Amino acid sequence: MRIATITNWAYGATVLLTVMSGVTMLLASGAEDRERAAVEQRARFDELTSTLRDDSLRMTEQARSYAVGGNPAHLAAWNGEAGRLKNVEERLSHLKDTGALPSELTALRLGLHWSDALLDEQKAAIDAMSAGEAGTARKILFSNEYERELDRIDTQVSRFQFLIDQRTESAVAEATKATRMLRSMSEVMVGITALLFLCVLYFILKQRILRPVVRLSDVVSRLAAEDFEVPLPELGQVDEIGDMAQAIGIFRENGLERQRLERERDTDRSMRDLLSRMTQRLQGCGSTEDLVGVVARFAPEIAPVFAGRLYIFDERRNSMTEACNWLSPHDSREEFPPNACWALRRGQTHRPEGELIDIPCAHLDGPKYHRPICVPLTAQGETMGLLYFELRDGADEDSANPAGKYVEMLAENISLALANLRLRDTLRDMAMADPLTGLGNRRQLDAMLKTQTIEADRNGLPLSCLMIDVDHFKRFNDEHGHDAGDAVLRAVGSVLANATREEGMAFRYGGEEFVLLMPGFDTETARKRAEKIRQKIFELKIDHHQKSLRSVTISIGLASTPDHGRPDALLRTADAALLRAKAEGRDRVLVANIRDTTSAAA
Structure with a gap:
């Protein structure tokens, strides 16, 4: 898989996990808000129920104080408190708006009815006191029934608070549980995100990128120094690094090919210089013996992988006679008639071995030949001799083809030199x-x-x-x-x-x-x-x-x-x-x- 694909998948997974972690944290924050709202609601319920209980006790205290002492101030205070009291439904509406459930309001409504009943008894006691019946007023306010009614109010308020406490504790517990779970999920996602990031760092950056890049950087440095023989690391990756390694490999192959071409060019230049020097020496030859000496000196330098012989045509004997040899050839005879060589018959270079199958010449001896090459020495349609080459024992056959292309150039120069000598001899004979x-x-x-x-x-x-x-x-x-x-x-x-x-x-x-x-x-x-x-x-x-x-x-x-x-x-x-x-x-x-x-x- 390519690095870009893996990186995109890792990036997508990281973004997804990050979003999920954020959502989880938001949900955990919402659970905390619900927990906080439940606690605040409970506090408001406690405040409202405490007000109800306090109102009942305070009005009872004012009424009793008036019944005992007959002080009008207590009556005024009671009347003030009674004027502020609302009916049951109005007081319950506040609790309902606060979030009390119907079952909880039922318990509180019963307590409010008992509070209203006590208010009626307090009013009866105050009326009796105003009528001069202090004993009746005290009997009403301090009776056991009155105390039981107070206890009933306290009981209903306590029951209401108990229901509220249960619901609040349940909501807080659920909110706490949800918060913990969501926080745990968020932490797990953060951990997975961190682990994914570490995996990306290790497997992608280090294993898939850093290590191959370090190995390739050494190759690139050596290639920059034109050391194209440097071996390429074996990378089986089908990704951008693999593409980079392939591109570097192509650059290396191009460099090797360029070096090979430069070596061939240098070799070709040196060979052509050598041929040029030989041509100059051949032009200065005054006799066939001089020419033979030049050929024997330069031929093994121009084609070092080939041994060879120079044959010159002897008209009197009608035969090709060896004039010189170099590097110890052994496949061709020293003298043979012209028709024994296919190159002389056809008037062109003859190679009986190589890529194309051909007929070996009759002047070759032995069951096995060493890639012989026969090149006729001709000028103006006249055959003057023959250049024979054979691959030396132990020579590299791959180097035979590069060296073989200079053979015909060598033969052409020798042919021209022989033709010049013959023309010179002819002119001299005509004069002498x-x-x-x-x-x-x-x-x-x-x-x-x-x-x-x-x-x-x-x-x-x-x-x-x-x-x-x-x-x-x-x-x-x-x-x-x-x-x-x-x-x-x-x-x-x-x-x-x-x-x-x-x-x-x-x-x-x-x-x-x-x-x-x-x-x-x-x-x-x-x-x-x-x-x-x-x-x-x-x-x-x-x-x-x-x-x-x-x-x-x-x-x-x-x-x-x-x-x-x-x-x-x-x-x-x-x-x-x-x-x-x-x-x-x-x-x-x-x-x-x-x-x-x-x-x-x-």
């Missing part, structure tokens, strides 16, 4: 590579020769250089057209590109001339490799417009450091050896000699 054969051009040759020369000097290793020329190349153009010549150059360039373990060591020097650098090769080893290259090119089968071209032969000039001079003169020395090979009949390998070096230097 020969468009026909795909080999490095002379600009690339100068840069690579400088680099390899420094490395050779630093490590004390030999460096060999082959200067290669296609024999009678003009004939291919004259006999079959320039397309056939281009096909020959592409075939020769393909052989040279795979002639060494190191990539990027073959270059198109100009026209039909090529250069092949061989770091770490001494003169004899380089010569043997040059012979193999010459033989392999001779064995090439080149078809042009469904027609086989004749065999291709090449002339090779070989120079090595330190056998044939300093590295900065290596290219000129090899060119001199090539000129000798062509002069001696072509289709051969000639090693430079000191004379060649000297002439070249001159």
Whole structure:
């Protein structure tokens, strides 16, 4: 029951009891008034009856005094008293007006008749005295009969007073009893009112209001200090205090939600700052190796609940190859074909586990997966790699969803960085590579020769250089057209590109001339490799417009450091050896000699 209802009931009961107590007290006061009226009425009756008795005795005394002494003064006094006397009905009317009952008036009326009879006898005695018959007058007034009549008057008055006393005592007793009862009732009602007030004070103010309010005040104080983790007291009250507790609970929930949103906002801000820093670092990367290092450093900070791998697409092997990993992932293989991943097939993020059932990727190993996430790295419709994530062992799954929203942002930044690197590499290749054969051009040759020369000097290793020329190349153009010549150059360039373990060591020097650098090769080893290259090119089968071209032969000039001079003169020395090979009949390998070096230097 609500406090307002209980308070209203208590207020109504208190008012009712107060009114009843007041009415009872008024009734008790009325009973006291009746008691007082009965006593006053008795006093008036006593006064009237005493007057009646006194009048009879006084007139008897005056009459007797006149009969004995014959003094006219006594006669005058008697006559005065007799003149003041009224008849019986007039004297009874006063008593009737005072409240005498008929039965009581009957007794008094008989006494008044006896008084009137004595008045007649007194008048007879006075008449006899006036006639000179004093003895007769004294005989009348002092006779036994006269005394008996006096006694009868006294008896009737006493009887009247006795009846009045009985009625008065009964009325007083009833009034007293009623007064006591009403006073007791009033006291009981006052006691009940006081008890009700105490009950209201204890059960309503203390139990229902004060105690819960004290408990809630501590909660409110802690909530004011933004301690929204404070537990709410369990109040089963369905009243205003319960409504207050419910409102405080809603405020607490709102505070917790606000704190959660603030934490998410702070986390989001810090994550976005982290992503911004990573993006800045990715923009400064000059190579794929730099990019891989940045990803390996920032990825575990951005998504700490996920272990992961960065795959980069290897066009030559047509596979996704792991470039780096973090936090020890173990569900996905290190290398797999692109069609083994549904994210690469569909071109969008793939989550085989979670709220929606989906197909797991073929590159996942093991009967049980750790909520894997595959995010393709694409830019302008081209797939460049894949970001793979899996939930770490012991990580909280509830924290996977908040962290998962940054995964795609991370992938987008990496995709853009990879696209920029590829565009940069493409532009560099366009500037540093020969468009026909795909080999490095002379600009690339100068840069690579400088680099390899420094490395050779630093490590004390030999460096060999082959200067290669296609024999009678003009004939291919004259006999079959320039397309056939281009096909020959592409075939020769393909052989040279795979002639060494190191990539990027073959270059198109100009026209039909090529250069092949061989770091770490001494003169004899380089010569043997040059012979193999010459033989392999001779064995090439080149078809042009469904027609086989004749065999291709090449002339090779070989120079090595330190056998044939300093590295900065290596290219000129090899060119001199090539000129000798062509002069001696072509289709051969000639090693430079000191004379060649000297002439070249001159």
